[in-house]
Amino acid sequence: MTSVEEARAYEPPPPPPSPPKLASVWAQPKGWRQLTEVNNTFIGVLYVGTGLMFLVLGGILALMIRWHLAQPGGTLLTAEQYNQVFTLHGTTMMFLFAVPIMEASSVWLMPLQLGARDLPFPRVSAYGFWCYLFGGLMAYSSIFFWVAPDSGWFLYPPLSTEYSPGINNDFWLLGIGFIEISAIAQVVEVVVGIMKTRAVGMSLDRLPIYSWYVLVTALMIGFAFPPLILGDILMEIERAVDWPFFDAARGGDPILWQHLFWFFGHPEVYIIFLPAAGLVSTILPTFVQRPLVGYTWVVLAAVATGFLSFGLWVHHMFTTGLPHLSLSFFSAASMAVAIPSGIQVFCWIATIWTGRPILKVPFLYVLGFLFIFVAGGLTGVMVAAVPFDWQAHDSYFVVAHLHYVLIGGMVFPLFAALVYYLPLASGRMPNETLGRWGFWLTFIGFNVTFFPMHILGLKGMPRRVYDYPAEMGWNELNLIASLGAAMLAVGIVVFFTDLCWSWFRGPKAKRNPWNAGTLEWATALPSPDTGFRSIPEITGHYPIWDDPTLPEKIDRGRFYMPDSPHGDRETLRTGTVDARPEQILVLPKPTWLPLLAAVATTVCFGVAIFKLYWTSLAAGLVGLAFILIWMWRSEVRSPDEARDIGLGVRVPTYSVGPRSHAWWAMVLLVVMDSTAYGGLVFAYLFIWTVSESWPPAGIEATLDGGLALVTAALILASSLPAAFLGNADRHRRRHLIALLLAAMLALGIAGGWMSLALLWDSGLDPKRHAYTALVWMMVLFPLVHLGIGAVMAAFTLVKAWVDPPRYRWSHAARNTGLWWQWSVAQMLFSLAVIVFYPDLA
């Protein structure tokens, strides 16, 4: 018998009850207090549910579009309403459904798959989720008042600026911008979680394949979203206070927005696709009952896609008049990215080929994914060819292509995963008959809807039109597409009916009902709040297939941390490469703070849409206060410095510096932030390339080099005390820390003040020209960073001074130092660029 068959034959005995302390510390609060829960099992389910709600809301908008276009002369919507509906459809599907639900899936699933009790920053997950829910509802609600964004999901200026003076696009910029920030929060959570909170023995080469995909995706979000957030800020500033970054009449350039947007927008496709491919790579082996073929090759493909996909952004801009050779670079990269995609597809086919397929509903969705995604990938290679793209650009061919890639590449795997993981979340099995009906209706409905759009595009039908003349020959195909959309909708309704009915009424699932090999199926069903009774030690990629008795051993507390002796929520931190036990991480208990901070953040962004800036500022300060309370209650002191975690292993309960999860989180944040700053420098240089002279003709005012030098000297001096923070902390000299922070603050405030004086003194009016606006931004951007650093420094100063008995402050001190030095580096670079570059150029 193979180990897979042994696993199928083995039925673990019912799990014994968890020790009372362990069970009670992880138990969810009841009633209203349940909203204070920060554990991934609770937040993850809400998160996925919210994502599905937005799928339905975005889908309703899609049906409105297809209803309206079913025949020429559609009367369901006016032109203005149609613009809002198609814009909000794209925006909802991309920003409120696709990206968040993939993050949600990882928040829910990854701790179980990694063998952790929770991810390292549960409050960040909870805050990110609440921000997403409130921000998403805020952005979507605009359609109920017909003030939704109306310039396309990519918000191209000048349509979105000069020609859209209403508040419509502010809903996009502030509502979606705010959700992007919550996406960044999840990046920190997920990356540090994968790196630091794995089961013992789960070395990098044994990392579950889904985690590899999620790791790559999270890092991609970290690099792709910040430039878009920067673009959002620039556009909102242009709309609110008239700084002309994208206004061609005053030296700006709309193409700059397209660069910033598509630098995010193309990787976005892979940000959506890769975690879905990770789900496929996880589910597929279960339904062919054999390991994935080519694990290392698939990891290679995921990592390579992460990099290559950043070389694709201009392929959305082939018709903007960029130089020919530049287009060829991007065309080449667009074709190169087909190689890792092909590697994955061949590995999946090989896995099916060499296995024994079991045609259950999740596997049907996987097969549907393979069929549709390959078709979408092939049309992707077609539009990667510049000459073809020039013909197909802005036509329905592109609409067909993107839906084949996104629905095929993401929604089908997601549906597969929803059915597959239903027993793990609810303890009940899905209904096979309803599931099959749902699949076939969805699969056929999808193809009937979107395949005709290829032909419509080739016959010349442009995108984003709310009507078309009857004599163009597009009528039948549009009608077929609309009928297909109705069928697709019925399929999705059947799918959700199955999901909801089975969640409550489905037959009880037996343990590991699909006979999967991955670790998440080692828990009891539904997965308990504690996750694992004891944190296992694993060997191989499929721990249950490697050792069918593993679930029983975990249940009986044979591994690490089988109890919670101090009544704390805890998980194990392990080594990045080899996953040896390194530290007990004390995790936060349920708290209102993430929810309250998210409410305040929502008000802060929400009222800004209506230009109530003082109210916005007040709400922002309230949110900040909640976050500071949250930070005060971080770094819990454990009663013991080190503890026996079982199997004769003793690990510390606290660590600082590069070994700690907090250091990793801050470094990650700085790296992500650097791409936003990089985007700003790019914007400055881009405007230089499109200007005849630099500074542009007619701008006589100059920056005072002497004043800039004094500013730089003060800012640089402030980084010296910051550099010593870690060292002083190592010796627990809290008074020295307070002194260093005070010196840093004083020098920083003086330097910041001088940088403002430099701008005032220059006489550069930021409303006059894109150049002057960018000079201001080059200073203001690092200045805001220094301001954030100043808040962190003041907070750390107080915490170190008070030295609360229950909490430490070392992470706060070191992370403040890191952030401050990064902000100083930005400011020095900015000053060098704005003062010296005009002479160099």
Add this chain to the structure above:
Amino acid sequence: MANPLAADNPISIVLAPIVWSVYFLFVYVLNSVACTKGFVGLTLFGFGIVPATVVIATLVTLAIMVWLAGLAWSRFAPVRDTDDHVHSADPELARLARRRFMALAGLLQAGLHILATLYVGLPALLVPEC
């Protein structure tokens, strides 16, 4: 600072893509600036400055990639038959499998990005700059 070339450093897996990213950004910025600032007419060794520089950059990048591939191969060859040890409970054997994984991943990345570099560099010989 850990050595990024060390066999057990995960960064070694992504060195080739990082090199490719720098190369890609360089050739793109070069051509954009050459076209917008009008120095596209300059020559280098008798060739247009852009194609000549792109060819040089491509060759340098390829040389680095080949070196990275060689480094990965030298690490992969001694442990190429240790794939099954990924399931081993023996830490020493498991370490061999890990070393194999890291080396193979580095090797495959280098190979793929050699192709990607050729893809990006070749149009410089065929397509006009602006």
